[in-house]
Amino acid sequence: MPSTDDPLVSTDWLAARVDDSKIKIIDASYKMPGVLPLPSDDYLAAHIPGAVFFNVNTIADPNDPRPHMYPDAEQFARDVSALGISSGDTVVAYDSGTWVAAPRAWWMFLSFGHRDVKVLNGGLQKWLSEGRPTHSGKVTPKPGKFQAKLDPSFVRSKQQLLDNLATRAEQLVDARPRPRFEGTVAEPWPGRRSGHIPGSRNAPYAELFDAKTGAMKPLDDLRKAFANAGVDLTKPIVTTCGSGVSALVLTLALYRLGVRGSALYDGSWAEWGLPDGPPLATGSA
Incomplete structure (x- = not known):
């Protein structure tokens, strides 16, 4: 177990807890606009078992013309609850392993007052290279109860x-x-x-x-x-x-x-x- 203050967790740590109902795994992969396949399609093709897709582009202010700007607390709480995450859960974010948006998701959770959030070191890339299992298709979680308050x-x-x-x-x-x-x-x-x-x-x-x-x-x-x-x-x-x-x-x-x-x-x-x-x-x- 990493020190409670280290935001990184290992693939071994996550593999041992992948069935724990209090651990919510999110795939926060992201690519520049126009790069295909879309991260959401990559997610449908293969994701860590139980993971839901955290879309950086839509968990964002819909009325702001700038790309994926912070949503307000009400929207963040609503979007995260829809992913099946509650305030008492441990959130583990990963991305494709090219280190782009898992840290963004981690920082958003911290910003909105949720301290219990980690990043998977090496992401899906490391998980796959170790021969660990993946699932395909969409995960439809039971809605969670998440509260958010932005620390500006x-x-x-x-x-x-x-x-x-x-x-x-x-x-x-x-x-x-x-x-x-x-x-x-x-x-x-x-x-x-x-x-x-x-x-x-x-x-x-x-x-x-x-x-x-x-x-x-x-x-x-x-x-x-x-x-x-x-x-x-x-x-x-x-x-x-x-x-x-x-x-x-x-x-x-x-x-x-x-x-x-x-x-x-x-x-x-x-x-x-x-x-x-x-x-x-x-x-x-």
């Missing part, structure tokens, strides 16, 4: 980051790959400028896990990655990325290193990078 300190708005440009009170760490951060390639989000928020650091999320196994790197390697990016773990941190998903891989790694009180810039580059958006920088951090 978990999330930052564009206005808060504009204010931070002047104060530099919070360090901003961008999870996107270096070429996107430096503005040397076109941004995959259509209609967005290239570059990064002035003053931000760059810690590409893909460098925090082992692509072969899907497992997150050891704590010393994580510490080194942030040090190399010029991040001071003792000072306030806000993570950002393309659209508020992969940033949470950084947040998860920081959490494992004992950092508490960090926040997510939910709008991320999908908002800041709009043509009429705030000032940007290019080149290295």
